[in-house]
Amino acid sequence: MNQSVTLSASANPREVPGDLAMWFFILAELLVFGVFFLAYGYARAHDPATFVAGQRQLALGVPTVNTLLLIAGSASVSAAVRAFVLDRQRTARRLLWLTVALGMGFVVLKCGEFAGKFAAGITLSSDTFWMFYLSLTFFHFLHVILGMVIIGAVAVYARDGRYRPGQLAGVETAAAYWHMVDLVWVVLFALVYVAR
Amino acid sequence: MSTSTTAVLDTPRGVEEHAATRLKYRSQAVAKPYFIAAIGLFFGQIVFGLIMGLQYVIGDFLFPEIPFNVARMVHTNLLIVWLLFGFMGAGYYLIPEESERELHSPKLAIITFWVFLVAGALTIVGYLSVPYATLAKLTHNEILPTMGREFLEQPTITKVGIVLVALSFLYNLSMTVLSGRKTSVSLVMMLGLWGLAIFFLFSFYNPTNLVLDKYFWWYVVHLWVEGVWELIMGAMLAFVLIKVTGVDREVVEKWLYVIIAMTLISGIIGTGHHYYWIGTPGYWQWWGSIFSAIEPIPFFMMTLFSFNMVNRRRREHPNKAAVLWALGTGVMAFLGAGVWGFLHTLAPVNYLTHGTQLTAAHGHMAFYGAYAMVVITMISYTMPKLRGREANSRGAQKLEMVSFWLMTLAMVAITLFLTAAGYVQVSLQRMGTTPMPFMVAQDHAATYYWLREASGVVFFIGLALYIISFFVKGKTDEAAH
Amino acid sequence: MTMNALRDFPTVWRVWLWLTALTLLAAFLADAHLTPGHLALAALSVAWLKGLAIVEHYMALRHAPAWLRLTVHGWLALVSAVLIFSFL
Numbered sequence: 001m002n003q004s005v006t007l008s009a010s011a012n013p014r015e016v017p018g019d020l021a022m023w024f025f026i027l028a029e030l031l032v033f034g035v036f037f038l039a040y041g042y043a044r045a046h047d048p049a050t051f052v053a054g055q056r057q058l059a060l061g062v063p064t065v066n067t068l069l070l071i072a073g074s075a076s077v078s079a080a081v082r083a084f085v086l087d088r089q090r091t092a093r094r095l096l097w098l099t100v101a102l103g104m105g106f107v108v109l110k111c112g113e114f115a116g117k118f119a120a121g122i123t124l125s126s127d128t129f130w131m132f133y134l135s136l137t138f139f140h141f142l143h144v145i146l147g148m149v150i151i152g153a154v155a156v157y158a159r160d161g162r163y164r165p166g167q168l169a170g171v172e173t174a175a176a177y178w179h180m181v182d183l184v185w186v187v188l189f190a191l192v193y194v195a196r
Numbered sequence: 197m198s199t200s201t202t203a204v205l206d207t208p209r210g211v212e213e214h215a216a217t218r219l220k221y222r223s224q225a226v227a228k229p230y231f232i233a234a235i236g237l238f239f240g241q242i243v244f245g246l247i248m249g250l251q252y253v254i255g256d257f258l259f260p261e262i263p264f265n266v267a268r269m270v271h272t273n274l275l276i277v278w279l280l281f282g283f284m285g286a287g288y289y290l291i292p293e294e295s296e297r298e299l300h301s302p303k304l305a306i307i308t309f310w311v312f313l314v315a316g317a318l319t320i321v322g323y324l325s326v327p328y329a330t331l332a333k334l335t336h337n338e339i340l341p342t343m344g345r346e347f348l349e350q351p352t353i354t355k356v357g358i359v360l361v362a363l364s365f366l367y368n369l370s371m372t373v374l375s376g377r378k379t380s381v382s383l384v385m386m387l388g389l390w391g392l393a394i395f396f397l398f399s400f401y402n403p404t405n406l407v408l409d410k411y412f413w414w415y416v417v418h419l420w421v422e423g424v425w426e427l428i429m430g431a432m433l434a435f436v437l438i439k440v441t442g443v444d445r446e447v448v449e450k451w452l453y454v455i456i457a458m459t460l461i462s463g464i465i466g467t468g469h470h471y472y473w474i475g476t477p478g479y480w481q482w483w484g485s486i487f488s489a490i491e492p493i494p495f496f497m498m499t500l501f502s503f504n505m506v507n508r509r510r511r512e513h514p515n516k517a518a519v520l521w522a523l524g525t526g527v528m529a530f531l532g533a534g535v536w537g538f539l540h541t542l543a544p545v546n547y548l549t550h551g552t553q554l555t556a557a558h559g560h561m562a563f564y565g566a567y568a569m570v571v572i573t574m575i576s577y578t579m580p581k582l583r584g585r586e587a588n589s590r591g592a593q594k595l596e597m598v599s600f601w602l603m604t605l606a607m608v609a610i611t612l613f614l615t616a617a618g619y620v621q622v623s624l625q626r627m628g629t630t631p632m633p634f635m636v637a638q639d640h641a642a643t644y645y646w647l648r649e650a651s652g653v654v655f656f657i658g659l660a661l662y663i664i665s666f667f668v669k670g671k672t673d674e675a676a677h
Numbered sequence: 678m679t680m681n682a683l684r685d686f687p688t689v690w691r692v693w694l695w696l697t698a699l700t701l702l703a704a705f706l707a708d709a710h711l712t713p714g715h716l717a718l719a720a721l722s723v724a725w726l727k728g729l730a731i732v733e734h735y736m737a738l739r740h741a742p743a744w745l746r747l748t749v750h751g752w753l754a755l756v757s758a759v760l761i762f763s764f765l
Contacts, residue, residue: 014740014741014742014743015740015741015742016741016742016745017736017737017738017740017741020450021450021453021454023745024454024457025454025457027748027749027752028454028457028458028461028490028493029461030749030752031490031493031752032461032462032486032487032490034752034755034756035486035489035490036486037756037760038756038759038760039482039485039486040760041759041760041762041763041764042763043482044763044764045763045764048713052713060704060707060708064700064701064703064704067700068697068700071693071696071697071700072693074693074696074731074735075689075690075692075693075735078689078734078735079689079690082689124477124479125477125478125479128482131478131479131482132482135479135482135483172737175735176736179731179735179736180736182731182735183728183731183732183736183753186724186727186728186731187721187724187728187753187756187757187760189700189703189724190703190720190721190723190724191720191721191724191760193707194703194704194706194707194716194720194723195713195716195717195720195721195760195764196707196713196716
């Protein structure tokens with residue numbers, strides 16, 4: 001176990017950040033979302049009018065804030081990993097909880113968005129655009145929650161000091177999952193909200 | 197070394213005295229009757245398959261004694277029951293070994309075996325001897341109606357019997373796992389088996405609304421074969437591969453987790469590819485297409501997994517036949533379940549091909565490749581050990597491998613001919629400006645049905661040789677490993 | 678990851694600023710009365726740029742084996758490109 005961390009000027013060996021098996025899981029998730037996005041593209045290409053009409057009813061403010069929240073969450077979880085590397089356990093745990101809090105912000109705003117849509121009588125069967133909108137954002141929403149659970153779990157486990165420099169696979173893995181959730185949202189935000 | 201001793205082992209007749217020297221745990225011997233029953237019922241299944249294949253082209257063959265619909269019930273029910281016997285035998289064999297202790301109650305396992313076998317036999321006899329409606333009356337279906345649905349034709353009392361058998365099985369294995377070592381293989385196997393039992397409970401739910409009826413029917417069928425059964429298959433394959441290749445358990449376990457993760461991610465919402473046209477909301481056409489398109493991946497991974505494990509093996513196991521079956525399982529499962537499944541999984545395609553011979557083509561290769569073959573892989577690996585040796589003689593293995601090729605290639609042929617028949621059917625009956633009526637279109641496919649039947653005969657010969665291989669004597673390869 | 682994470686620390690906040698800026702740009706563009714085709718191109722291009730930063734720096738794939746890096750970048754490029762194409 002390293003007592004101190006030294007910065008090396010030379011190139012470091014390539015390593016998978018975190019658990020390889022989890023990366024396969026992350027790739028699988030990217031695959032599913034990818035197929036979903038492509039299906040959206042296909043559907044939109046065949047019926048642009050329905051999509052444009054639906055998108056016109058989407059406000060941009062909340063999703064933009066949501067994007068900023070997730071990006072900030074990625075920053076804070078990256079900072080948390082760095083803190084673990086420097087063996088600053090308390091700072092690291094706090095940054096993890098900050099990530100969870102930012103995620104909670106996303107969740108709350110998203111719930112508000114869904115509530116608004118349901119109140120307006122929009123359902124999965126309203127039309128193809130709304131079907132995609134609700135499916136994609138809800139599916140992603142579930143992954144945000146899973147990401148929060150994973151990071152929260154790591155924050156709890158960290159209390160017994162198990163994440164020492166050199167033994168950070170668990171933290172890196174959790175961070176990687178969160179970044180995947182963020183990455184997917186970045187595409188989703190552009191696709192569903194901005195590209196109207 | 198096993199430390200626990202349960203009640204006096206009630207070894208079934210026929211288990212050789214020195215089987216204990218080959219088995220890590222004496223109670224693993226209870227798997228043997230299950231496997232024997234499985235093969236016997238498999239044989240029966242194919243006999244009725246041949247009958248139906250002939251009825252396709254000679255419509256009143258064996259009418260009215262064994263009408264087509266009765267033969268079909270017998271064929272499909274025997275399939276499911278022999279696979280269940282196979283899974284149970286597999287569980288009784290691998291759980292004690294993985295848990296590193298004797299089975300909780302070998303006696304219960306034997307009692308359960310006989311209950312299942314007798315109940316199953318009576319049910320088949322019921323199908324064959326009386327009209328279905330009479331069977332329903334005799335078994336008091338009206339008390340809790342569960343009869344009348346495909347694959348779930350069993351009288352309600354049989355279904356109750358199946359639940360009790362499953363509970364006994366699960367209890368026995370769970371108690372073994374709980375007090376022993378927990379491994380990925382045993383946990384995935386138990387998860388799959390518990391899932392199998394839980395989803396079977398939906399066979400008791402029989403809504404009057406036809407849409408709901410069909411919706412929940414798939415909770416049994418899809419969530420079985422494209423869900424929890426894949427977990428069982430993955431665990432069985434992993435177990436055999438660990439034993440015959442000697443590859444590090446950790447490597448195998450990582451693969452197994454990724455495979456079952458992909459199975460669940462793709463298969464759960466992938467159920468939607470059965471909800472396109474039954475009266476459910478339209479979004480299922482999107483959800484089902486998107487998620488089920490990914491369903492081939494776990495099968496592809498199982499193929500990669502098995503070849504990769506064999507390639508990096510650390511030992512030359514004397515049971516070459518078992519290795520062949522393991523590799524074949526991956527390939528045929530991927531082709532039958534993955535590729536042929538994918539061919540008709542997208543909604544726009546399925547619109548034209550739903551319920552045609554293309555479906556049958558997929559169904560046959562998928563069931564054979566995934567489940568029949570994984571059970572046979574397990575039997576191939578364990579049966580010699582259950583009979584007191586590490587592997588069968590060269591002569592027996594050679595015959596077994598011949599049977600592998602005959603059955604597998606025959607199945608490929610069956611699938612190709614049914615695919616051709618399906619193409620004829622879809623293009624004549626479902627497409628174009630003047631679609632033909634059903635029976636007229638069927639007449640055009642008659643040649644393919646004859647070819648399919650011929651292939652079925654070859655399959656049957658393969659199966660016969662497989663059974664004969666159990667009786668081939670010769671010097672067993674006792675090379676120590 | 679340990680050595681690399683340390684070296685890249687200042688990058689974490691720089692990347693965050695970059696991503697935030699791009700997000701606000703995208704939101705601004707949405708109301709900027711571009712033609713639908715141009716807007717889609719702009720939005721998905723911005724998304725692709727943001728994705729690049731997340732993949733390289735946050736996911737630290739910059740220091741990961743080539744196969745993993747290429748796969749994730751490939752996903753990002755494929756999805757962005759096909760989606761842009763679907764708007765044309």
